[in-house]
Amino acid sequence: MNTSDQPSSEPLLGAKPRFGRWAILFSLLLGMLAGLGMFTFGYGNGASYLSNNPQTCVNCHVMQDHMDSWQKSSHHHVAVCNDCHLPHDFVGKWVTKADNGFFHSLAFTLGNYKNPIQIKPRNRRVTQSTCIDCHKDFVHSLLPSSAGQDMQSCVHCHSNVGHALR
Amino acid sequence: MDRQKNRGFVWLLLLAAIMAAGTFGVVALLVNIFERKQEARAPFVRLVEVNEVSTDPEPWGINFPEQYESYLRTADTERTEYGGNHALPPSKLESSPWLKRLYDGYAFSIEYREARGHAYMLGDQEGTKRVTEVQQAGACLHCHASIIPTYRRIGMEALGEEVTEAKLGESFHQEAVMAGFEAVSQMNYEDVHAELSKTPDGVVKATPGDPHLGDAHPVACIDCHDPETMAIRVTRPGFLQGIAKLARSDDPLPHLPSIQRWRDSKSDQPYNPNVDATRQEMRSFVCGQCHVEYYCANKMTLTFPWGNGLKMENAEQEWEETTFPASEDGTPGGEFYDFVHKETGTKVFKAQHPEFELWSQGIHARAGVSCSDCHMPYERQGATKISSHWVRSPMLNINKACQTCHHVSEQELKDRVETIQDRTVAIMDRAAIAMTDMLDAIVAAEKAGASEAELKPIRTLQRKAMWRLDYISSENSKGFHADQEAVRILGESIDYSRQAQAAAYKLDSGAKD
Numbered sequence: 001m002n003t004s005d006q007p008s009s010e011p012l013l014g015a016k017p018r019f020g021r022w023a024i025l026f027s028l029l030l031g032m033l034a035g036l037g038m039f040t041f042g043y044g045n046g047a048s049y050l051s052n053n054p055q056t057c058v059n060c061h062v063m064q065d066h067m068d069s070w071q072k073s074s075h076h077h078v079a080v081c082n083d084c085h086l087p088h089d090f091v092g093k094w095v096t097k098a099d100n101g102f103f104h105s106l107a108f109t110l111g112n113y114k115n116p117i118q119i120k121p122r123n124r125r126v127t128q129s130t131c132i133d134c135h136k137d138f139v140h141s142l143l144p145s146s147a148g149q150d151m152q153s154c155v156h157c158h159s160n161v162g163h164a165l166r
Numbered sequence: 167m168d169r170q171k172n173r174g175f176v177w178l179l180l181l182a183a184i185m186a187a188g189t190f191g192v193v194a195l196l197v198n199i200f201e202r203k204q205e206a207r208a209p210f211v212r213l214v215e216v217n218e219v220s221t222d223p224e225p226w227g228i229n230f231p232e233q234y235e236s237y238l239r240t241a242d243t244e245r246t247e248y249g250g251n252h253a254l255p256p257s258k259l260e261s262s263p264w265l266k267r268l269y270d271g272y273a274f275s276i277e278y279r280e281a282r283g284h285a286y287m288l289g290d291q292e293g294t295k296r297v298t299e300v301q302q303a304g305a306c307l308h309c310h311a312s313i314i315p316t317y318r319r320i321g322m323e324a325l326g327e328e329v330t331e332a333k334l335g336e337s338f339h340q341e342a343v344m345a346g347f348e349a350v351s352q353m354n355y356e357d358v359h360a361e362l363s364k365t366p367d368g369v370v371k372a373t374p375g376d377p378h379l380g381d382a383h384p385v386a387c388i389d390c391h392d393p394e395t396m397a398i399r400v401t402r403p404g405f406l407q408g409i410a411k412l413a414r415s416d417d418p419l420p421h422l423p424s425i426q427r428w429r430d431s432k433s434d435q436p437y438n439p440n441v442d443a444t445r446q447e448m449r450s451f452v453c454g455q456c457h458v459e460y461y462c463a464n465k466m467t468l469t470f471p472w473g474n475g476l477k478m479e480n481a482e483q484e485w486e487e488t489t490f491p492a493s494e495d496g497t498p499g500g501e502f503y504d505f506v507h508k509e510t511g512t513k514v515f516k517a518q519h520p521e522f523e524l525w526s527q528g529i530h531a532r533a534g535v536s537c538s539d540c541h542m543p544y545e546r547q548g549a550t551k552i553s554s555h556w557v558r559s560p561m562l563n564i565n566k567a568c569q570t571c572h573h574v575s576e577q578e579l580k581d582r583v584e585t586i587q588d589r590t591v592a593i594m595d596r597a598a599i600a601m602t603d604m605l606d607a608i609v610a611a612e613k614a615g616a617s618e619a620e621l622k623p624i625r626t627l628q629r630k631a632m633w634r635l636d637y638i639s640s641e642n643s644k645g646f647h648a649d650q651e652a653v654r655i656l657g658e659s660i661d662y663s664r665q666a667q668a669a670a671y672k673l674d675s676g677a678k679d
Contacts, residue, residue: 022175022178023178025182026178026181026182026185029182029185029186029189030185032189033185033188033189033192036189036192036193036196037188037192039196040192040195040196040199043196043199043200044195044196044199061202061205061206061546061548061549062546108202109195109198111548114565114569115545115546115565115566116565116566116569116570118569118573159573
């Protein structure tokens with residue numbers, strides 16, 4: 001039966017219907033992945049990361065101390081986490097959000113980060129630029145006269161404005 | 167046709183594999199997020215009951231696995247040399263030969279080694295030549311063993327109460343603990359050690375008539391925590407008596423605000439840290455139960471010399487004012503001393519390891535930083551925050567220990583500490599040279615036939631010089647706990663050594679004339 005059937009039945013049974021069976025299985029797998037993915041996104045409060053709410057940052061338990069110290073700081077009436085820690089232009093904001101979001105969750109999931117955490121040079125430059133963006137009317141006479149020149153970081157002296165007692 | 171089919175199959179297989187990997191990753195992430203959320207919710211789960219006899223840390227470890235795991239790491243020693251780890255830590259007598267002359271006539275001149283982690287405290291004590299070759303007092307076990315249930319058992323027997331494992335485990339029973347502490351204070355090391363194994367430890371099951379019910383443990387959970395509430399607490403009778411005495415003194419203690427509150431309240435109850443102290447103070451007091459200056463030999467009860475205050479000269483003054491009680495056969499006790507210096511015949515004091523006292527004089531204490539903040543810093547295990555129970559040098563853990571407050575690089579912090587310690591060691595070496603020169607001069611004066619009356623003021627200077635040098639060299643921070651205070655004390659030591667040396671030379675030349 002086998003030897004005689006195979007050549008003739010192959011185009012029919014082998015290619016089309018078998019591909020169909022695999023396609024069904026594949027769709028099932030894809031559906032499961034999509035479902036699990038959506039559930040995980042919802043369970044991990046994924047949508048909140050697209051918002052401006054400071055509560056989002058405390059999703060990661062490491063940030064609790066920073067949230068607490070922000071609430072005691074002088075800026076908490078006027079600025080949330082994103083106001084100081086993300087650039088104020090559209091592209092820069094979302095690139096930094098994606099960059100920080102990815103590396104923060106990677107670090108917290110793997111657990112291989114320094115604690116107390118330390119700000120990276122790139123993010124330090126971001127905070128400096130956001131300080132100036134809001135206060136430029138007042139501080140423009142203190143800024144370097146030509147671009148790229150060095151200046152003292154604002155938080156070098158005003159370390160408590162964003163996070164009191166840190 | 168065949169090839170096309172195969173290619174389609176390979177593609178499907180590849181896609182399925184990618185899908186499987188993707189699903190695996192998403193599930194792993196989901197479980198990780200779930201676990202973190204659970205961790206943040208439940209700080210601990212009480213699975214096993216522990217009570218006041220549970221000196222064995224293992225059952226506590228079932229309830230507090232993370233604290234227990236880090237506690238077990240006190241067995242780790244980051245000290246290597248060519249040829250692997252040491253069976254015993256390096257000898258201080260070899261690295262600093264002047265210590266042999268400082269301790270001449272005292273057990274520390276036989277064996278004196280670098281410190282190791284808490285896990286070794288009992289084993290190292292059992293094995294040191296200071297204990298195996300010299301008859302030591304049972305009071306030494308006040309700090310090296312988890313001894314409180316034994317004090318309670320002996321105290322309850324002395325008070326005429328019935329002693330069973332259940333009764334022992336019921337409550338702290340401070341009256342009995344104090345009575346037991348007094349009862350064993352004059353006993354020998356071996357006898358008190360034997361008593362330890364007669365007390366149940368909550369793991370070895372008691373059978374009637376068995377003289378060995380428990381195991382002897384080094385300092386464990388029960389020594390700093392209440393088994394009922396898990397609150398941090400002080401258990402050591404020596405500390406409870408010492409701190410009550412300190413509260414009654416007029417030493418200003420700006421770093422211990424609860425003592426000032428107690429003084430202001432004019433309470434008729436003695437100061438009790440377990441009732442009066444703040445949680446932050448307790449995070450230093452538990453360490454101050456042992457890391458202090460004390461007397462612990464057989465002539466009187468274990469004593470912390472805090473009646474005048476916590477400073478070096480306050481302790482010295484208390485020892486100078488102390489007289490030994492008359493012994494049982496009626497011979498009067500006489501003036502206090504720790505040992506007779508063999509080379510010179512002078513009665514001198516031996517400083518133990520006054521870490522708590524020196525920290526009290528330093529900038530960190532003044533800023534409200536406790537011992538635990540640096541030696542047991544907070545750390546994150548996933549979403550939970552715990553105090554590390556791997557008690558060790560902050561220099562091995564700069565990120566967690568220092569960078570919580572000091573926002574500068576690890577290398578910068580390490581360099582700052584090394585500067586302080588190098589300076590202290592440099593002045594300590596000079597004080598050691600001054601001390602050996604003084605000993606030579608006194609021995610020469612004695613050989614030349616100086617009278618005891620002539621030598622008396624020189625002996626006083628010698629005792630002051632040796633006490634100060636010993637105070638800083640025995641303290642385990644190389645001056646870091648209070649750098650200016652450490653150098654001040656060493657400066658005084660050099661001054662007294664040179665004064666004694668000059669006075670001895672004068673006698674010597676006077677005798678020749």
